[in-house]
Amino acid sequence: MMSELRLILMGDNSSEISRVGNFILGRDAFDTKALPPSVEQHSERARGTVEGRYVTLISTPHKLHPDHSPYQITEQIKECLHLCAPGPHMFLLVLQSSIRNNEDQDRIRNNLDSYSSWFMRYTIVLTTDEDPSPHPAHTQGGSHPSFHLAMGKSEGDRKQQVLKLLERIEQVVRCNGGGYLTYDTNELLEEEKSKTHETDESVQHVRMVLLGKNSSEISRVGNFILGRDAFDTEALPASVEQHSERAGGMVGEKYMTLISTPHLFDSHLTVDQIPVQINECMTLCSPGPHVFLLVLKYHEYTKWDWERIRTAFKLISDKAIKHTIVMTQKQASGKDPHKKNKLVRKIKKRGGKHYQYETDIVPSDLMKAVEKKMKKNKNRGFVQYVKMGESPHVKGQKKKSIYGQKQRTRGVVNLTPSTVPETKTWSQRLNLVLCGSNRVLKPSITDLILGQRELNPESSSACVKIEGETHGHMITLVELPAFYNSPLSEEEVMQETLKCVTFCDPGVHAFLLILPEGRLTDEDKEELERIQKIFGPKFNDHTIVLITQHSQDRPLDASVRAVVEGFGQRWLLFNYRSQALELISHVESLLTENKGNHYTTAMFLSAQFNRQQKYREEVYGLKREMSQMDLPRNVRVILLGIPGTGKSATGNTILGKKIVFKEGMSGKPVTTACQKETVKIKGRQITVIDTPGLFDEGILTDDARNEVTRAIALAEPGPHVFLLVVPIERRNQDINRTTNMILNELGDDSTTYTMLLFTKGDDLMDNTIEFFIENSDQSTKDLIKRCKDRYHTFNNCNREDRTQVTALLEKIDSMVAMNGGSFYTDEMFQKMKREEQEEQEELEIKPEEREKEIEKERDKQEQDKNTQMMIDQQRRQQWLWYQKNILKRDVPQDDPDNIPG
Numbered sequence: 001m002m003s004e005l006r007l008i009l010m011g012d013n014s015s016e017i018s019r020v021g022n023f024i025l026g027r028d029a030f031d032t033k034a035l036p037p038s039v040e041q042h043s044e045r046a047r048g049t050v051e052g053r054y055v056t057l058i059s060t061p062h063k064l065h066p067d068h069s070p071y072q073i074t075e076q077i078k079e080c081l082h083l084c085a086p087g088p089h090m091f092l093l094v095l096q097s098s099i100r101n102n103e104d105q106d107r108i109r110n111n112l113d114s115y116s117s118w119f120m121r122y123t124i125v126l127t128t129d130e131d132p133s134p135h136p137a138h139t140q141g142g143s144h145p146s147f148h149l150a151m152g153k154s155e156g157d158r159k160q161q162v163l164k165l166l167e168r169i170e171q172v173v174r175c176n177g178g179g180y181l182t183y184d185t186n187e188l189l190e191e192e193k194s195k196t197h198e199t200d201e202s203v204q205h206v207r208m209v210l211l212g213k214n215s216s217e218i219s220r221v222g223n224f225i226l227g228r229d230a231f232d233t234e235a236l237p238a239s240v241e242q243h244s245e246r247a248g249g250m251v252g253e254k255y256m257t258l259i260s261t262p263h264l265f266d267s268h269l270t271v272d273q274i275p276v277q278i279n280e281c282m283t284l285c286s287p288g289p290h291v292f293l294l295v296l297k298y299h300e301y302t303k304w305d306w307e308r309i310r311t312a313f314k315l316i317s318d319k320a321i322k323h324t325i326v327m328t329q330k331q332a333s334g335k336d337p338h339k340k341n342k343l344v345r346k347i348k349k350r351g352g353k354h355y356q357y358e359t360d361i362v363p364s365d366l367m368k369a370v371e372k373k374m375k376k377n378k379n380r381g382f383v384q385y386v387k388m389g390e391s392p393h394v395k396g397q398k399k400k401s402i403y404g405q406k407q408r409t410r411g412v413v414n415l416t417p418s419t420v421p422e423t424k425t426w427s428q429r430l431n432l433v434l435c436g437s438n439r440v441l442k443p444s445i446t447d448l449i450l451g452q453r454e455l456n457p458e459s460s461s462a463c464v465k466i467e468g469e470t471h472g473h474m475i476t477l478v479e480l481p482a483f484y485n486s487p488l489s490e491e492e493v494m495q496e497t498l499k500c501v502t503f504c505d506p507g508v509h510a511f512l513l514i515l516p517e518g519r520l521t522d523e524d525k526e527e528l529e530r531i532q533k534i535f536g537p538k539f540n541d542h543t544i545v546l547i548t549q550h551s552q553d554r555p556l557d558a559s560v561r562a563v564v565e566g567f568g569q570r571w572l573l574f575n576y577r578s579q580a581l582e583l584i585s586h587v588e589s590l591l592t593e594n595k596g597n598h599y600t601t602a603m604f605l606s607a608q609f610n611r612q613q614k615y616r617e618e619v620y621g622l623k624r625e626m627s628q629m630d631l632p633r634n635v636r637v638i639l640l641g642i643p644g645t646g647k648s649a650t651g652n653t654i655l656g657k658k659i660v661f662k663e664g665m666s667g668k669p670v671t672t673a674c675q676k677e678t679v680k681i682k683g684r685q686i687t688v689i690d691t692p693g694l695f696d697e698g699i700l701t702d703d704a705r706n707e708v709t710r711a712i713a714l715a716e717p718g719p720h721v722f723l724l725v726v727p728i729e730r731r732n733q734d735i736n737r738t739t740n741m742i743l744n745e746l747g748d749d750s751t752t753y754t755m756l757l758f759t760k761g762d763d764l765m766d767n768t769i770e771f772f773i774e775n776s777d778q779s780t781k782d783l784i785k786r787c788k789d790r791y792h793t794f795n796n797c798n799r800e801d802r803t804q805v806t807a808l809l810e811k812i813d814s815m816v817a818m819n820g821g822s823f824y825t826d827e828m829f830q831k832m833k834r835e836e837q838e839e840q841e842e843l844e845i846k847p848e849e850r851e852k853e854i855e856k857e858r859d860k861q862e863q864d865k866n867t868q869m870m871i872d873q874q875r876r877q878q879w880l881w882y883q884k885n886i887l888k889r890d891v892p893q894d895d896p897d898n899i900p901g
Contacts, residue, residue, distance in 0.1 A: 004240045005169065006084050006180065008058045011094035014041070016128060020094050021059050023151050024162055025050060028228035030059045031249040039205045039255045042284075043080040044246050048232040051163045054240055058084045082283070083243075087182040090169050091123040122181050124172065126165075206370065207257045207285050212295035213305065215242075215262035221295050221327070222258045225251060225363050231260050244281040251363055259285045264312050265305060274308075278315050290377075291370050292324040296344070306343050322351035325373055327366075330356040430473050430587055431504035431598070435480040436514035437527035441548055442479045445514055449580050450475060461488055463496050465503045471581045478503045483534075484527040485782075489774040497534050498604060507598035510544050510587045511535075513567070517549035520559040528563065535599070536607025542599040544586050545571040568593075622814060631813050632821065634685040636715040640708075641725035642738050643693025646759035647671070649796040650725055651690045654805055655679045661690040674711045681809065689714050708745065709829070718823040721755055721812050722746065724787065728760045728772060736779040743786065746824075747832030753824040754787045755815065757808075761795035769793045790815060 007024075011017045018030035029046035043060045060080040081087070125146035147165055150157075173179075212218045219231035230247035248257040261281040264274065282288070294309075313320040326344050344354055353376075355369045432449075434442045450468035464479040478500050483493055501508060513531075515524060532539055545564050547556065556564070564571045572586055591598070637654070639647040648661035648671055660677050662670050671692050678687045691711050692704060712719065724739055743750055764772060769791070773784065784791055792808050795801065816823075 004054050004056060005090075005166070005173075006056045006058075006088050007169070008060060008080055008084055008088045008091050009094060010060050010091055013094070017059055017094050019151065020092070020126060020128060020149065021046065021057050023149060023158060024055065024057060024165070025232075026155075026158065026162075027232075029057070029230055029232075029247070031226070031228070031230075031247070033250065035248075036204065036250075036255055039248075042246065042248075042257075043076070043083055044248070045083045045243070046230065046232065046245065046247070047236070047240075049234065051159065051166055053166055054236075055166075056084070056240075058088070087180040088122070089173050089180045091119070093123055093125045095125055095127060119181075121176060122172075124169065204253075205255045205257065206251075206291070206374070207259070207289045208291045208293055208370065209259045209261055209281060209285055209289045210293050210295065211261055211264060211309075213262075213265045214295070214297065215260075217297065218260055218262045218295050221293070222247065222260050225256060225258060225366060227251075227363065230258070244277070244284055246284045252367055254367070256367075257285070259289070265308055274312060275315055278312060282316065290323065290374055292320060293370075294324055294326045294347070296326050296328045296341075306346060309343070309347075321347060323373070323377055324352040325369060326352060326354045328354070328356050330358055429476065430509045430584070431476045431478075431507065432587070433478045433480055433500055433504065433508050433511045434514060435511055435527075435531055437482045437484050437521075437523045438514060438516055439482055441514050441516060445512070445546065445548075445574065446477055446479065448574065449583065450477060461486065461496075463500045463503060471584055473584060476504060480531075482527055483530045484523050485778055487778070491774075493534070494608070498601075501599070501601050501604045505601075507600040507603075508542060509598050510590050511539060511542055511599070512583075513543050513545045513563075515545060515547050515560055515563065517547065517554075517557075519557045520563065525559075533611065534607070535604065536610060538599060538603045538607070540567055541594060542590065543567050543570070544583075544590060546574040546583075547571060549573050622817060625817055631684075631816065632720065633683075634687060635721075635809070635812060635816075636687045636689070636719045636823065637721050637723055637812070638689045638691065638711050638715055638719045639723050639725055640691055640742055641693065642735060642742075643670075645693075645725045645727050645735070646794075646796055647693070647725045648690050650723070650757060650759060650794055651677070651688045653794055653796050653799050654686065654688050654808070656681075656799070656802065656805070658799070674707050674714055676714045681805070686809070687715065689719070705745070712824070712826055712829055716826075718825040718828075719753065720816050720823045721753055722750060722824070723755055723757045725757050725759060726783075728758045728763050728769075728793070733777060733779045736783045739783060740786070747828060747835075749828040749832070750824060751786055751788065752819060753815070754790070755811065756784060756787050756791040758791060758793045759796060761793040761804075762797050764793070 009017045009021050015032045015034065018032040021030045022028050022032070025046060025048045027048070029048070030044060035041055043058055045056060045058050047054070047056045049055075058080050060076065127146055127148045128151055147168055149161055149165070210218045210222055215235065216233045219233040222231045223229050223233070226247060226249040228249065230249070231245055236242055242263040244259055244261040244263075246257065246259050248255060250256070259281055261277070264277060264281075292313075313324075324347055326347055328344070348354055353369070353373050355366070357366065434445055436442065446466055450466060450470060461481050463481065466477045466479070468475055468477070480500050481488070481496060486493070488496065513528070545567055547560060549556070570586065570590060572583060574583060639651055641647045648663045651661045652659065652663065655677055656679060661675055671690055673692065675690045676687065677690075678685055680686070689711050692707050724742065726735055726739055729735070743754065758769060758772075761769075773780065773791075790811065792804075792811055794804055794808075
């Protein structure tokens, strides 16, 4: 099934064409009322998901009007083809039984045949009247049987009819080789010869461009103004390109044309793409919009959005911003949350208007605001737009070229079958990337695709590139190292991922995500999440899931099915060499779905830029929330750690007093009981509770447990943060293991309120804490991850440096803001203790259950062993297969028991 089905509705009855379009989409996308004589009729595009397909409909009600000249019809055809780029899969010709006389039939036939001898092969005649007999038009050479729509019946019947129509269309498309009709884009949309100069007093047709960040919200506003579901409020599928949409209708006594343009604020839109999108929007709004309506939500815009708005308006016209209305909803409190919004202030300062609407607004209220703005701009009329990059000389040359072209073609647009991805012969070379958490399966899959390969000693932590040939294709296979629990630093990870894409120049045709059979482990899930974050949203569009499940009949595990759904149901059970051809077929289908595009280095770099931008926006948003949040005046901190890590010294550094908590240098326990001290810092009360060293010699005594309980009671109603104190040391495995045991004693809820505090900051010397973490063992990295990447460094030998305390309190404030101002409570602690008690009782009452768990673990280990044996056996069989065919290659035979890798 293709990613998008593009259909053009034609006929000579505009109301009937609109009814058919609405019938197919299941909503009032097109206006069925006749246009006022003063309003020029244009093609309109509407989109939506219909019976599992994404359908784009172009309504062209004026194409076959008997009063229109061939030149007028040609210009109208150009317009509708522009909206249907890169070309229509099918024309739906809506005809009524009144078109029965020979004169009308000849007129329609001559009009359609003038465009292409292929036209009728891409046309289905639709009839809608009560007479379902075949229409004379379908007897033309090369045409397909007509299809009758019985409208006005139940919703269930409508869906059934539409499904049958779509199946008929898809059948015809397959007969046409899966392609569509294409055209010479140089013939389309010439500049208008003259602009209509309107004054406010004579304006009966208002053109308005809808802008904003939220496409669904913009569509809802457009539908509200027109009083029907003209715009689809659902998000577009990733495989469908976003375009401006035009819809119109009478609003009061004026005809309103709306252009919905939500994608100008898309963060993935490059600087080069913005002028293209603006050209499209302004072409739909020719000769120019009277008003730009910017739909704004509270806190939805950032300072980067203002730069994008300013850039877009500069490209349109230096007067565009003076024709802008910012539309926001008035809050129930009566206060204006946008009063301090810099974007609103900047637009108003430059001549724009701010319109706040009530919840009970009606379209006429908004129209009054629009008319008021138009009156204010009465000397300027509408925004006149000159297409970017076209000087008067260039436009003059273009007119000459168009004139010459008309002389040659008599104004006809020539339609021909496309050479499109659906019928394209792909390049003989395919670039594939293997990814996933299982380090054993990757070389095995490479063997299955290309044959034996030598194991690279760096293969566990570096990209491995292998090239070979299979089934007539040259293959470049790149094995991406697993990043979960990887010894690689973040910088090294980015280097390897960039290297992976550059190995596949000019781009990756398909990522092959390898999943083992059975339930996905946390390692599998973490690896997938990490890969998706690095490669960005385009990764999912270019990925096939390979599942190494030996039984073809066994159903997939629910966790695997969930992953497969996220990748558009693109998956393959892959275990044998003979399946390589099937894999190649899947890759070619993916390329067809992506219209021949592949994952490029530019996409990778764009993903990294967007990650950084998202991080900056999150930080900006967090700071804004913190500035608006009433932070607690009393911050409660509990210090935890094993003996000798510097808890008491840390407490003294925070309090700013030399000796409040007793310190020692021996590494032996100094603090034997909880101690609470309070100090005021910048007008806020900071309470610090020091605790005895926990897990001395790896054991938590009952006395130590009681002190933990007492510490939580001293921090009533509960601590905002547990500071887990860990010294900066090269080998911290034992300390980290014991620190994890402390977290276990507090329960899973405690990690939400926990931060690691590294002491001995002076030992870093000229290095940063990040450098220390990157070069630490995995136990330190895992501990930081368990604490949600929250950490800080103290140098307790330099207590005069209060900046380290200020920075700590800022991090605590950020954590409190992230937690919505909440804190760890005694109820959470008691809940953990009850669960621990229940687990203990269960173990004591049912020892046989424990035996079953042990037996289950043994079975799992045995299964893993058998799986590895099967993989080894497959590789041996592959080697034997190569031996049988070895004469085809000039390669010496080796012992099958001595298999590389």
